[in-house]
Amino acid sequence: MSMHDNDAPIIGINWGSSNFRAFLIAADGRMLDSVEQPRGIAGLDRMQMQALLEQTVAAWPDAAAVYACGMVGSNIGWSDAGYADCPATPQRLAAQLHHTRIGQVPVAIVPGLACQRAQDDAPDIMRGEETELLGLLAGGALPLDGLVALPGTHSKWVQLQGGAVVSFLTAMSGEIFDRLTAAGLLASVVDGPAVEGAAFFDGLQHGHAGGLGLGSLLFGARARVIRGQLPRPDGASWLRGVLIGAELADVRRLWPAALQVPLPMVGAAPVCALYAAAVHALGGSARTLLSHDAVTRGFLALHRAAQVTP
Known part of the structure; x- marks a missing residue:
């Protein structure tokens, strides 16, 4: 060779x-x-x-x-x-x-x-x-300048400048969600996949608001289901919303203008769809790119x- x-x-x-x-x-x-x-x-x-x-x-x-x-x-x-x-x-x-x-x-x-x-x-x-x-x-x-999102198990938010990767942020939201819904206390209060809907957007707003810490918010999923305030089939959607909301809050702390321009997203279609819906709900816009x-x-x-x- x-x-x-x-x-x-x-x-x-x-x-x-x-x-x-x-x-x-x-x-x-x-x-x-x-x-x-x-x-x-x-x-x-x-x-x-x-x-x-x-x-x-x-x-x-x-x-x-x-x-x-x-x-x-x-x-x-x-x-x-x-x-x-x-x-x-x-x-x-x-x-x-x-x-x-x-x-x-x-x-x-x-x-x-x-x-x-x-x-x-x-x-x-x-x-x-x-x-x-x-x-x-x-x-x-991709544009030569700006931010690009790669949602996934370990989501990446990447800053491009002049066609070079200059900085990035990694968020473990996907892995946290997978582990919480597979075993442990919160696995008992979820039933079904995370989907776009009222529960997802409610969780998104709680996670993005910057009030209680993530550990307290996540336990709130169990309290909501046990108290009848969140149907069990919506538990996964609420949890996913909280995690994505907190992740997007971090992104905006680092890049305040992140959602002011169309955001390119690269990744699996289902998870990109959830992230795109979250970005739209927070006043931004996103476009999913084919990456085959x-x-x-x-x-x-x-x-x-x-x-x-x-």
């Missing part, structure tokens, strides 16, 4: 904790083939990781190079790729690609991103989303940058 073969396809692998997604990417950006398996690094030992990678690459022998992003480059993955400090561009990330071997296969692992937010002097990190963001920027789907090829475009942007990076 040679990173300087301009015409050959490349392989890009998004390897997270739970899933393995590999793509054969043509030099013009087309996705030629793909493989997806629920075989994330959290469930594999090193021999299993090596076997999966080698099997995948063997099916695409004409690839010029192999890139990987996600938790494969974390301290619990194959090899720690570290973090690149913001501001981040394809050129900066290409200069900090972590070159390693998985078995006999040379792999360039994309580092995560790290920032120290100016607004509150707090550190933050991301791993995996940086490649998707670069792909969206390369494809012209964002990661592949990101790998290609990094590959092109790597070809000209000393």
